[in-house]
Structure formats: C-alpha cells, structure tokens
Amino acid sequence: MRNGINIYEHEIGKKTTIPITVRQLEALIRIAESLAKMRLSSFVDEALRLFHVSTFASASSGNLTGIEGFITFDDQKEVTRIEKQIRRRFIIGSQVSELAIVQDFIQQNYSERTIYKVLHAMIRRGDIQYRIQHKILIRIR
Template sequence: MASQLEAIIRISESLAKMTLSPVATVDHVEEAIRLFRASTMDAVQSGQVEGVTRSELTAEMRKIEQEIRRRLPIGSQVSVRALKSDFTSQGYTAHAIDRALYIMVRQEVLQFKSQRMLLQRIGA
C-alpha cells in the first residue's frame, strides 16, 4: 500500500513538472490515480507482474515448495536468510520465494520463529 501511494505521489509530481507547475494540484493527483489504475489493470489483465507471467510465477513457486518439502524434514528449522539466499543463488525470483513461503505458512506446513528469522517445518 505504501509503495502504491509513493508511486502516485511520484506520478503527480512528474505531471506537475510537465506543466511547469511548482506544486502538484488536485488535477495532477487525479490524473496520477487514473494512470496508476489503468496501468495496474493492464498488468493484471495481461497476467504479467514484474516481467513474469502468472503461469511462470506459479510454476516457480511450485518448484520452491517441492524443494522445501524435500530438504526440510518435519520438525527441522532453517534460517530464513539462508533459505532465501540459497534459492536466489539458484535463479529463483525473490517474489516467487516470498509467495511460496507465505503460502506454506498459511497452509501450516511452515511456521516462522524467532521474530521471523527462522522457519520451522510443522506439517506435511
């Protein structure tokens, strides 16, 4: 949410500069919101987020989940930083790693410990 607000602010400021206005007006903000919504909807409808299609992201997340299940026996713990670093070095995107972890926590397969510094496998 905060990054969306920041994007709208940056767009508003850019629109103000384009009209040589020293401050962003309500009109600039309304146009920034319109542009932001239009570009967001285009990305959602095309299934493209951050240069990766939805099917590619889903496939990548599935591979990450399978690898975590293979590596971590139930009851074992691993550092979140080490796990993310390892997957990143294997070429997985940070977005896919975070989404896979989020899903596995919601499914009660994994659980965050020690202020989200550790992950423990708690289920199948």
C-alpha cells in the same frame, strides 16, 4: 411513514419519535434493498456483463499478472518447483533460517519475490511457522 408522523406532530404541537424495534428496522432495510434490486436489475445485469468482459479480457491478455492471486503459468511452475524443493530438503520438525533459504534459492536463479510468495503461502496453509522474531522457519507438516 414520516408524512403521517409529521401531520400528527403538527396536530399535537410537539416532536415525536417513530417507535420501531431493531427487527422492524432490519426488515425495512431488507425490503428496501429488495425493491432497489428489482428496480435496478437491468443496471446490475449490465454491471456484471461489463465486469465479466473486462476481467476475461484482462486475464486472456495477461494484464492481471502482478495482481494478487493472478500469476503466469511460468511463475506457477516456478512456485511449484520451489515448494517441492523446500518440502524435500527440510523434514518435518526441522528449523532453518529464513535468510538461508532465500539466499540459497537466489543462488539457484529463482526470483526473490517468488521465494517469499512461496514461503508466505506455506505459512498461511500452516506448513511452516516463524520462530525467534521471524528469523527462523520451522516445518510443521
């Protein structure tokens, strides 16, 4: 495409631009991506194979522990116990200091990291919310 324009520019003696709409440019990009995928499909297949092998090997050996989203079975049990206790002890609408919750569970020999993990998961789901400068937690549901 550019070669034809170069010849034309040389003939008329000045630089021109290629008139193209945004839609045409997007279509050109999609075509180029599709051609690249077809041409590199063997490399993509190999990359996927390597990803699966390394991920499954790490997961089966326990090396993914500590990476966000991956926790051990024991940690999962502890998370479940903490969440059940929070739900049982704090009725919907009750307010309690985050510090009090954390200290109480630490006295019960739960890890601080796991306690905060549970609290943040419950906040993300909308079960609890922060109030008063992130010092007080209120149970929503």
